[in-house]
Amino acid sequence: MAKPNRSRLGLTMMLGAASVVSTAHAGDVERGAAASRQCLACHSFAPGQHLTGPSLADVWERRAGTAAGFTRYSDAMKRSDLVWNDRSLDAWLRNPAAVIPGNAMAFRGVPDAGMRADLIAYLRAVSEGQVKAPNRGLPDLKRADASHRVTGIRHCGDAYRVTTGDGATRTWWEFNLRFKTDGSAAGPEPGKPVIVGNGMQGDRAAVVFSRPAEISAFIGGECP
Numbered sequence: 001m002a003k004p005n006r007s008r009l010g011l012t013m014m015l016g017a018a019s020v021v022s023t024a025h026a027g028d029v030e031r032g033a034a035a036s037r038q039c040l041a042c043h044s045f046a047p048g049q050h051l052t053g054p055s056l057a058d059v060w061e062r063r064a065g066t067a068a069g070f071t072r073y074s075d076a077m078k079r080s081d082l083v084w085n086d087r088s089l090d091a092w093l094r095n096p097a098a099v100i101p102g103n104a105m106a107f108r109g110v111p112d113a114g115m116r117a118d119l120i121a122y123l124r125a126v127s128e129g130q131v132k133a134p135n136r137g138l139p140d141l142k143r144a145d146a147s148h149r150v151t152g153i154r155h156c157g158d159a160y161r162v163t164t165g166d167g168a169t170r171t172w173w174e175f176n177l178r179f180k181t182d183g184s185a186a187g188p189e190p191g192k193p194v195i196v197g198n199g200m201q202g203d204r205a206a207v208v209f210s211r212p213a214e215i216s217a218f219i220g221g222e223c224p
Contacts, residue, residue, distance in 0.1 A: 027121025045133030060127035076102035156223035
């Protein structure tokens with residue numbers, strides 16, 4: 001009886017073990033879709049729709065720092081030579097700061113290997129058109145109703161008095177009222193700012209303009 005080839009037996013055992021590990025960490029697209037909800041705070045899956053971070057549409061096999069139309073990449077990200085695939089995404093999702101030191105992504109990472117595998121499977125499926133990703137969707141401020149269309153702002157002491165198209169005026173502590181701009185297709189019409197809620201307690205809001213130059217020109221200084 002021939003003796004077993006130890007080298008071949010060892011290789012077979014190693015391949016078997018690798019297969020078990022691979023199966024254990026094979027990503028599940030449905031679980032990945034559920035896990036991806038945490039990404040929606042900063043990212044969109046719609047092509048070309050950038051939020052705090054770049055759109056995640058078509059991320060698979062894309063070079064890091066090159067999403068078309070996104071202009072807020074850190075220098076560290078732009079200098080990197082990473083291409084997003086299984087290996088690079090797994091390392092990035094585990095610890096972004098370790099993969100690209102100095103990057104601007106404020107995210108500690110996903111310690112669970114199974115969840116990372118699920119997210120990667122989902123990102124690939126979305127990029128390849130196998131599944132339809134949710135569209136976070138930004139509100140269309142051009143369609144705001146009268147109660148949100150701002151017609152006047154006065155600064156008085158430590159407060160702003162904001163009047164809207166329905167004739168109502170509300171006073172806001174100046175620290176709790178923010179002024180923002182949105183020049184996208186979903187932003188307000190020029191010269192027609194919109195006020196939106198910006199806090200769970202209802203004591204904070206943001207007035208959104210179409211461009212920065214409108215802000216100072218719109219605010220009056222007369223106190224009643």
